Amino acid sequence: GENVEQHPSTLSVQEGDSAVIKCTYSDSASNYFPWYKQELGKRPQLIIDIRSNVGEKKDQRIAVTLNKTAKHFSLHITETQPEDSAVYFCAASINSNYQLIWGAGTKLIIKP
């Protein structure tokens, strides 16, 4: 079946440094790629998304890049802050884009 692989499973970075999380998807028909952030004990919330007709999207310190040929997309967080500590999930649309299939998540730890 279709799947999304997400790496790394845990990422520890110094406050102020950049963090990059990568995902690879298998369904060449996927055209929507969101990233969700889940703080401890909270619900997942969308932080940024990208559609297949663009290669990059930025929102302040967060950016997402998409390489459709290679079927991978990445989340970039610059100037990391303590409040960036959370689990981040990537996802890709499948089945005529009615469903999302999710990566296993990356626990991001920001060291002071």
Added chain:
Amino acid sequence: EAQVTQNPRYLITVTGKKLTVTCSQNMNHEYMSWYRQDPGLGLRQIYYSMNVEATDKGDVPEGYKVSRKEKRNFPLILESPSPNQTSLYFCASSHSLWDSPYEQYFGPGTRLTVT
């Protein structure tokens, strides 16, 4: 306030005792979905619904039932819960045009323990 609500938030039950977890959204969203979240496995979809009376299986539907009789409600039913259904459950909703998914809004989660 736009929101997705779930009840109960916490539930401890015994094997075989039927239970229902309710989910309601007030955003007039067409699409609703149930996920379970287990450590190291991310979010796995149980069932989803494109609109009223339109439901379909996700990745892990075994042991679960759903219904969508009204646009705002999407209850999850466990007819005979088993310990392997112990998990954190999330309901989510979004607008959905035919070929274009949108941001999913998640409920607060229901932590279910089956003993």
